[in-house]
Every structure is written in structure tokens, then in C-alpha cells.
Amino acid sequence: MVVNGAGQVGLWEDIAGRDGRIATLRAFRRNIVYAAPNSALALKRWQDDPAIQAWLIYNIWAIAHPGVAQIVPLEPHDRLYRxxxxxxxxxxxxxxxxxxxxxxxxxxxxxxxxxxxxxxxxxxx
Known part of the structure; x- marks a missing residue:
């Protein structure tokens, strides 16, 4: 799941596209089960749909909502800062x-x- 609003438009593309390979972008896109319009709706979907296995969002959301999900840090070369x-x-x-x-x-x-x-x-x- 990704968020395509609330300051996160393009976040997943920036991360998946860092290596410059279109195949990586296509593979990532195929695995997006939901593109939430904002972080609050993503949180609701995450809580309501146990089939979702991963949620790409800024770490501050996990800090603000402890216990909702496990933070899996990206490799340093894949991390983005805003x-x-x-x-x-x-x-x-x-x-x-x-x-x-x-x-x-x-x-x-x-x-x-x-x-x-x-x-x-x-x-x-």
C-alpha cells in the first residue's frame, strides 16, 4: 500500500526508481494493492485489511501510532528525506x-x- 497524497505523491516512485530501472518501477507498481489519498485513510485500510503486507509511508507515522506496524528501515542508499x-x-x-x-x-x-x-x-x- 502507498499514499498518493498528503505530501507523499511520488514517494514510492522516488524510492523504487532510484536505481534507474523501469523494471523495478513496474514490479513495485504491480504489487500496490491500494493507493490511499492520505495517510489517515491508509491507516484505516491497514487496520481493516489484514491481507495488506506492506505499507510505504514516512517513519513519523509509525512513531505517532506505536504498535500499528513494524518499521522496516530502508537501506541507506534507498532512503529519502523531505x-x-x-x-x-x-x-x-x-x-x-x-x-x-x-x-x-x-x-x-x-x-x-x-x-x-x-x-x-x-x-x-
């Missing part, structure tokens, strides 16, 4: 609360929250 940036709109720039929120996210407490849920908070070297 940025979770934050920015202010022109209206947000004028808002003290919005600026304070962004500062909070960048600060020690905000970074601790991200780490708690499985996000990396410092660039990998």
Missing part, C-alpha cells in the same frame, strides 16, 4: 503572533517537538 519548511506570508510577516510562532518552531522547544515525532532537526553532514 524538508518541512516554514515561511511567512506578507500578511504573516506583519503579525507578531506569526513571527513568534516561527521563532518557537526554530527554537529549542520547537525542535524538541519535531525530534520527538521522528523528524531530523539538523542538516545531515
Amino acid at each position: 524538508d518541512c519548511g516554514v515561511g511567512l506570508t506578507m500578511r504573516g510577516t506583519a503579525s507578531a503572533a506569526a513571527r513568534e510562532f516561527v521563532a518557537f518552531l526554530k527554537g529549542t522547544q520547537g525542535q524538541a517537538i519535531f525530534r520527538h515525532w521522528g523528524w531530523q532537526t539538523a542538516p545531515r553532514e
